[in-house]
Amino acid sequence: MITTVPQPTFAKWCYRAYVAAFFVYLALPLTVVCVFAFNNSVFPSLPWEGFTLAWFFGNEAPFIGVFHERAIIRSIGTSAFVAMWVSGLAVAVGTCNAFLFVRHSFRGKALLYMLMLLPLIIPGVILGISILVFSSSVANTLEDATGLWFDGLRPGLILVILGQFSFITTFATLVISARLQKFDPSLEEAALNLGASKLGAIRQITLPFLLPAIVASAVVSVLMSFENFNTTLMLVGSDSPLTITMFDKLKQGSTPVLNAVSLLLIMVSAVLGIMSLLFQSRKR
């Protein structure tokens, strides 16, 4: 039960075996995805036909590698574009929210805080359709009234960005608030006492203190945006982000190109994830 209380050896080994089995379960799907990216076969399945890098660099049918597959390269660009916007917006609004919730007390604060948490418990698909329905009806009304077209309110990248932003902001707010809560306000008072202006004190003292949390939440936002599927699916227009493109390809039948993309995604995600953890651990 705990290390200081002796336990039967057999029970201890059973427990360890279970934990080991669990980690195998965790690692298995990702491992096979990565391994089959190097299989010299047109299907990502056994038998093993030998090692190849064609699924990354090949440019002869049927071995078209990731780096020559237009649709995938373009959707990576789209995903990156969306992720940058979502991350920037979410961090900006999240920082404002953190200051609002930590530094101010006002009527209805508890209610507002609860509303802020709501996106966490609304299924992503519902978030997607509600924004889709709302923006379409606004577009219809505006078009009826003015006779102009409002493409931005129709399914497309703007809606995808707004849809992802609508729930990722909650995460950014929580991460940055947690850090701001640990900030000792007397540091800011000391800066004011030494002649800094209010904004100057925030810029020179508080924001540098918040920086690790801001960077960490930006990285997490990029990750969440990149891998989001449910909300994006409902709002996507003609330019599809990476997950949507991969989903469409997967429905047509899987090829090892998908393994190759997945391998790249796993590597990037792991690097970004560890980066965000490093930034958060610098808090102490």
Place this chain on the structure above:
Amino acid sequence: MMPFFTLRGCNLSVSYPDLACSDLTKDFDAFRAVDRVSFEVPQGSFFSILGPSGCGKTTLLRMIAGFQSPTSGDLRIKGKSMIGVPPNKRPVSMVFQHLALFPTMNIGDNVGFGLRQRGVAKSEIKTRVAKVLERVGLPDVSQRRIDQISGGQKQRVAIARCMVLEPDVLLLDEPLGALDLKLREHMKVELKSLQSAFNTTFVYITHDQSEALVMSDNIAVMNKGRFEQIGTPHDVYHAPSTAFVAGFVGDANVINAKVSAVNGAMLTLTSNAGTEMKIDAPANGLSVGQCAQVFLRPEAIELGTATDGVNVSRGEVASVLFNGANSSVTVKDQSGDLLKVALPQTGSFANLRTGDSVFTRWDPKQARCYPASGT
């Protein structure tokens, strides 16, 4: 360690000490935390283990409770070896440093926890919990939550939670450490009276000498994994057997000196600064030319006007430290040694000021003298 072996079998009223350790040792890799410790605690007594942090006292206590297993040696409770017995099967209970009261249960459920584990009937648990809470002076709190009572009350609940199981030995791991000074003074007295009321053997560990001195029947002073001395509070204070005990228990002036003459038990020493001292120290094992450490309690030094005699020297008041009944002065003698001297509580010498000239005098029997460590 088993002095009653010969009586076994022919006398049914054989009594074993509640707790007996023999050559108990605990190694963590290369580090020896507890080094061949042996002691006995008779039934109904209050035994303290006093030592600085890191001396191994917590490890020792956790071995008694069963949370560490000794590397070698034996540990017996009422004559029964506890080696290999898991903590939930030992007849000892422990009051944890931060009490470890279960925050998810109310006070009644906390106190009744151990009885529930034994499968005692519900109605009986209720009466026994009520009874023990009354004995610790907290009737009618069983429905309250842990965070609704004060620090001192929590102490008593923690003790009640153990005592309701009627353990052979109660272990206490510096339970007063987290309390503020006033409450700590109060709880010292209370713990001692609870101990005699329950008539249970208490083993108490602390780094606070005054807790140990006030409450204990016997004190073991521990340093670097070993027991330096086991004795009554009076012995440990007035007849420390090692330099460590003399320095750790109570306040003392420490003077480094060299033995210049030996005359039976009477030693003549010269301090490093040049002051000559005479000390009556039987069986000290010191010889001429050896370096020694002299320990002299501030209250053993008299201020006066006598200008000659044994260990009389003239000095100048270097500073006055007013602290109510514990006021003292430091006196610098002619060779430059500083001595801390307690002011008599009668109020004489209350007018001493820095720079005043005084004579100090102390009895050769009052100082303790040990070979200097490291020579």
Place this chain on the structure above:
Amino acid sequence: MTSDTSRLGFYLLLAPILLWLVVLIILPHVGLFIVSISEKIGPREYETGFANYAAFFNEPLYWRTFARTAIMSILATALTLILGFPIAYYIAKLTRGRTKTTLFLMCMIPFWVSELVRTFGWMILLRETGVISNALQYLGLVNGPVEMLYNDAAIMVGLVYTSILFMVVPLVTTLDSLDDSLIEAGYDLGGTSTSIMREIVIPHAMPGIVSGCIVVFMLSLGNYLTPILLGGKDSLWFTGMIYTQFITRFNWELGSAFGFLLLALSSLVVFAGLKLSRQSLTETMGRA
């Protein structure tokens, strides 16, 4: 501080959050509800009524899918809790320092990767020509290829896999905050492993259990990828029906009604979970 500048600052901070919550969360859901109670009676002509909800209750396929999704999600949540608790306990209580960080990191890495990639991995493992089928044949346990995809067990494996982190992380956090001395005190007072688990560890871990269960249930209920890809076309998951109404059938009114029902179910379960365990949303979710 009620000076004009700090007043101004306060409103400047209030503006973005209000804009976000009102425009992207509140109004869209109000809109969704309004659309769900609209009945189409002609081209661009609507009338208010509950016909869409009536359609849901009158068509067994709809409400059976709904019930099936709910039950499978509850099952997935229970399984995740049972499988995840020992892991969280192991990480929180039986490891220290480096090992702890490493194990925790190993738990997290799979979840930084897109759900699509994870599900794809399970497809490679489970399909007829997949790794597990081949391994079983190689070991001589089966004679021909076995199809393990496209059934409820495959959906369950995928759902548990997708959401287990959201169970393990809050559990590790709450179990970490359980002082070892409380467990030691339990043993010292004569408790056994079982009784200490029941009386000390689980009551202490309750907030983590509740928040883990809420998140896992929600993720399962709202999942689209796993049931579609691992369960096949006939997986009958309610989010799939919503998608069909919106994108394939273009029947937004019925789709909105479905969406609202799903939202109602998930809110109800969250509310019930919080009430049962006497927790509040703010303290359960706010610690993410």
